Amino acid sequence: MSPPEAWTIGRLLKWTTDFLKEHGADSPRLDAEVLLAAACGCQRIDLYARFDEVARDEPRAAFRELVRRRAEGAPVAYLVGKREFFSLPFRVGPDVLIPRPETETLVMAALERLKQRPAGAAPPLVADIGTGSGIVAVCLAKFGKARLIAVDISPAALDVARSNAATLGVADAIEFFGSDLFANVPSGRRFDVVASNPPYVSDAEIAALPRDVKDHEPHLALAAGPTGTAVIERLIPAAAERLVPGGWLAMEISPMIAERVVQLIAADGRFEPAGVRKDAAGRQRVVEARRRAD
Secondary structure (H helix, E strand, O other): OOOOOOOEHHHHHHHHHHHHHHOOOOOHHHHHHHHHHHHHOOOHHHHHHOOOOEOOHHHHHHHHHHHHHHHOOOOHHHHHOEEEEOOEEEEOOOOOOOOOOOHHHHHHHHHHHHHOOOOOOOOOEEEEEOOOOOHHHHHHHHHOOOEEEEEEOOHHHHHHHHHHHHHOOOHHHEEEEEOOOOOOOOOOOOEEEEEEOOOOEOHHHHHHOOHHHHOOOOHHHOEOOOOOOHHHHHHHHHHHHHEEEEEEEEEEOOHHHHHHHHHHHHHHOOEOOOEEEEOOOOOEEEEEEEEOOO
16 A cells, blocks of 8 residues: 655645635635645745645644635635735735725825825825725825825724734824714814725625625625715715815725716816726726815
């Protein structure tokens, strides 16, 4: 009788990729690599030099548990506790949405508006409404040299955002407020940019979301009523009240509601005609509008 085949790194990845594919994972190989790297305490790229190495019992047991939970639908980012965004490592957990590449379009739009400010002007003040894990606020503080007010209605989300701001070295540039939109933000604050990735998933769309999103990510940060615009309809007039003349509102949206959001901005009457930016996949993703001069 031949001895049993050893569980090398390469064999673990091959078996797990097939297993996760059978359980409906969209990116089974990537999931397997990220989870195994976490269990082994190394970088994912390091696995490629260790394919023939026999996995030790302790990391193999940890990996087995991570794979079991992934097969049950738990998102990989929550299992490893982090996700990269804008080339920065962000802590994430079930209290916040998992950062997605589409939101980089929002960050880049806000950065472009900040760069248009006159040379020698005072540091801009930006509001990040619905900050979640803090990805937008942190990136604008770090790369836009801006001062930020980061707002979220969820205390648990604010804890995650504060942690990320501290870890990534911009805590001194960001004030955090537990607030529904601007309700608890001091009334005298006026902003050069209001950026937001608000909830924009309609009630009908919630039921059709992938299992790892629908069953694990916070519905508070996703659901936005029958049309997907319940929060946006309140945010537009609130932002108009808080923007300086010539300031910019930039919101991430679903491509399906882009036309409706443009109409809502026009109906407010305090903004110049809105424009829509496409994300890397060519989908309408960010609506921008400039506050008219009073």
